Amino acid sequence: MRAVVMAGGEGTRLRPMTTSMPKPLLPVVNKPIMEHILRLLRKHRLTETVVTVHFLGSMVRAYFGDGEDLGMRLTYATEEKPLGTAGSVKNAADALKDDTFLVISGDALTDIDLTALIAYHKKQGALATLCLTRVPEPLDFGITILDDDGRVDRFLEKPTWGQVFSDTVNTGIYVMEPELLSYVEDETSVDWSSDVFPQLLKEGAPIYGYVADGYWEDVGSHRSYLKANHDALGGEVELEIDGFEVSKGVWIGEGADVSPDAELKGPLYIGAYAKVEGGTEIREFTTVGDNVVVREGAFLHRSVIHDNAYIGPHTNLRGCVVGKNTDVMRGARIDDGAIVGDDCVIEEEAVLHPEIKVYPSKTIEAGAVVNTSVIWESRGQRALFGPRGVSGIINVEITPELVVRLTSAFATTLRKGATVVTGRDGSRAARALKRAAIAAFTSSAIDVNDLEMTATPVARLETTRSNAAGGLLIRTSAGRPDSVDLVFLDERGADLSQADQRKVERVLGRQEFRRAFPGEIGDLTFPSRTVDTYTQDLLRSADITDVADADLKVVIDAGRGTVGMVLPTLLGKLSVDAYLVNTGLDERTPTETSEQRSAAVSLLGELVASSRAAFGVRFDPLGERISLVDEKGSVIDDERALLVFVDLVAAEASGGHVALPVTTTRVAERVAAYHGVEIRWTTTASDALATAAGEPGLLLAGDGRGGFVVPEFSSAVDGFAAFVRFVGLVARTHLALSEVDARIPRAHVVRLTVPTPWATKGAVMRSALEAAEGRTVDTTDGVRVVEDDGSWALVLPDPTEAVTRVWAEAATTERATALAHRWADLATRAGR
Secondary structure, X not given: OEEEEEEOOOOHHHOOOOOOOOHHHOEEOOEEHHHHHHHHHHHOOOOEEEEEEOOOHHHHHHHHOOOHHHXXXXXXXXXXXXXXXXXXXXXXXXXXXXXXXXXXXXXXXXXXXXXHHHHHHHHHOOOEEEEXXXXXXXXXXXXXXXXXXXXXXXXXXXXXXXXOOOOEEEEEEEEEOHHHHHHOOOOOOOOHHHHHHHHHHHHOOOEEEEEOOOOEEEOOOHHHHHHHHHHHHOOOOOOOOOOEEEEXXXXXXXXXXXXXXXXXXXXXXXXXXXXXXXXXXXXOOEEEOOOOEEOOOOEEEOOEEOOOOEEOOOOEEEOOEEOOOOEEOOOOEEOOOOEEOOOOEEOOOXXXXXXXXXXXXXXXXXXXXXXXXXXHHHOOOOOOOEOOEEEEEEOOOEOHHHHHHHHHHHXXXXXXXXXXXXXXXOOHHHHHHHHHHHHHHHHOOOEEEEEEEOOHHHHHHHHHHOOOOEEEEEEEEOOEEEEEEEEEEOOOOOEOOHHHHHHHHHHHXXXXXXXXXXXXXXXXXXOOOHHHHHHHHHHHHOOOOOHXXXXXXXXXXXXXXXXXXXXXXHHHOOOOEEEEEOOOOOOOOOOOOHHHHHHHHHHHHHHHHHHOOOEEEEEOOOOOXXXXXXXXXXXXXXXXXXXXXXXXHHHOOOOOEEEEEOOOOOHHHHXXXXXXXXXXXXXXXXXXXHHHHOOOOEEEEEOOOOEEEOOOOOOOOOHHHHHHHHHHHHHHHOOOHHHHHHOOOOOOEEEEEEEOOHHHHHHHHHHHHHHOOOOEEEXXXXXXXXXXXXXXXXXXXXXOOOEEEEEEEOOOHHHHHHHHHHHHHHHHHHOO
C-alpha cells in the first residue's frame, strides 16, 4: 500500500517564515514537519510514498531526495499550477491506480494510528475513509457529522461560528480506493471536501469517518506553529527527537557546546553544534536550532530559533520565532508573537513589540522601537472585523497608522484605477482618520470620491450610483463616544462580506501592500449635490401614493447627527406636515448612549401626543436606523416595530417574502402568513440582509434593531428609505398605528448570554446538536431546536466575543424563560 504526502502549499498565513522556505520544511523541534510525517508513515510500514509538490518544490526534493536516508522510497509529482487537494492526488494517479492508498498532509503534525485507520477502512468496505479528530476551534477546518454506522452524514468546509454544529473536523488524512480518482478531472483544481465528497454523498457512496484519538495540529498560523513546537517538547505528540536527554525534558543535539553555567529549564531542545555561553537562561518550550550561538546573559523563553542564528549578549526573546541566518545583536528584545524572517539583522537595543513580522533580509536599526500597535491580540479579539466593521478606541486601538495600513490592504484587493467613496460623521476624530485613509487609497492607485461629512445611507447609495468598487465610512461607534468604526463597503454599498473581509485581513497580515507608480497616483474629487440626487432617487422609487391626500402630521427627531443634512431636502418634497427637531450638529457628541436614546424617544412620544401627530420617528445620528412612536405617544420597541412594518407591508402585497434574521420572533410568520406572504430566515451576519435584498420577490428586510432594507431602492439598511416607505404605508392603511400594533399577537422571547471560552465554542455547539436529537433542528445560523409545542431555542456562538447567545420563545414569558435557562445551562456545562 502506498501513501501520498501533499507538500505543495504556499503557507501564506505563515509568512514571513514561508517567504523563502516551503511550509513542509518548517522545523518542529529542529526537524521539518514533513520529516515527522514521513517517519510516521515509515512506522506504519507505508514506505512507498508519492510527494506532491508545487511551491518551492525543488527545495523539498533537494532535502528528502529519494528517501533513502529515511529508509523509504520517495517519488515526486509536480504541479505546474495549484490543483487543489484532489487535483494534486490525481496528478499522481499513475502511481496509485492499482491499490488502496493513504493521503496525508505534509504540513500538519500528528501521531495518529494510521494502521488502525487503514484497518477500519477495510473493515467497513469504504470507498473513502476520512480521518477525523475533535478540536476546540473548528472555524478553519471542515466540520463533519457521522451517523450511527460511522458513515459521513454531512459536513461543511470552514464554517462561521453560526454554522458550527460540531467540533469533529476533517484532518485531511484519507484512506481511498483508486476508483475515487475517476471523479477528478485531469489538470483541474479540485478539492476533496468541497467538490468530490459532496458529490459522493449525493450518490450514496460508502464514505466513512474514523474519529482518531491521537494528536493532530494543523500548522496553519504562527500561533499553531509555536504550539506544535511546544507540544512536541512537552510530550503531547509522539515523535522522534534527535539528541540526548541529559536531564528530564532537556534535549541536547550532537556536538552542542553548552556551558555548565547556563541555566536550562526544560522541556527545551538545543540543536547540533550549537553554542550556549554561561550566564544565559533558556527556559521551557524553547527550541534552539543547529549551529546557533547564544551569548552570555541572553534570556530565551517559549521561543523557536532556526538554524545558524546568532543571539547576542543580554538579549531577551519571549514567545517569538527567529529565522535562520538571522543576527539578534546585544540587548535587543523580541516580544511575544513576533516573527523574524531569514537573513535579518536586529541591531543593538532594538525592540520588536508583540506580533511584529519582519520579512527576510531586513535590518532593524540600533535602538529602534518597532511598534505597529497590534491591538486586536491585546484585546483578545478573534478577528479584525466585527459587526460594526473595524472598531476601537480612538488613538489607542484605532490610530492613523492602523487606518493607513488597513486602507492600503483594502485598496490592494481592488484593481488599479478603481474608484472608492469615502465619508464620515461630524466628529473630529473621523475627520482626521479619513484624511489618512484618503492618502492610503490614492497612494495605492485608487481614485477617491470624498463626500466629506455625510449620512451613511447617502454614502452607500453614492457608492452604487457612481459604479465605485467600494467605499469607506468612518464614524463614531454607537453609544461609545471614545471609539470609531471603520466600515468598508463593497460595490453594492453594503458591508463587506466575510469572504472579502478575510481577503483584507490576509493582505494586512502579510503587509504586502500595493503602491502606485508616480503616474498612477489616484485622483481626489468632491461630488456635488449628492443629497439632492439621493432624495430624488429615493422618492422616484418609493410608493407615496395617497400621501398628499392623507394629510399626515409627523414628528421627526433628527438625532443631532448628519441626518439633519438630508431631512430638510427630503421633507420638502414629501407631502407631510412635519415637525422637525434636533437638527443641529455637535462634533463633540456625535453619538448617544442607550440612556440618552431612551430619554430622547420618550420625549418624542410627548411631542407626538401633544401635537396630535399620526406618529413619530427618531433617527439615529447616522441615518441608518429609526425608532417609532404611535399616535398616543407610546414608544414601539424595535422588535415590535419590525412586526408592525411587516404587517403593513404584507397587507398590501400579493405574494412575495420578507427576510428576517433567525433571532426574530416567530410571530412574524403568523403575521406574514395571514396576508399570504412568506418569511425567509437569514443568518445574523452583517451582510446577510444585503444578500437577501438581491433575491427576487423580496418585500422588506429588517434586523429587529430599527434597521430596514427597502429592496426597491437599496440593498443596505437605510433609515430614510424606511421612513418614506412607512409614510406611504400609514397613509394607505387608514388605521392608527396603535390599532395596527394591537392586532399583532404578543411575542414572548427571552435572551441570555453565556460566557464561553473560545476553545470550547465548538464543543458547545456539538453538545447542542446532540441534545436536540429527535426534535426539529435548523442550522441556518447556530443550532435552533423546535419543541413539539412550537416553542424554540437558538444557541448561537458570538463571532467576536467569548460568549454564546441563547434565544428562546414560547407561549408565555415564564415558559420561554425556563426554556432559555435549560439551553443556557447546557452551554455552560459544555463550555467548561
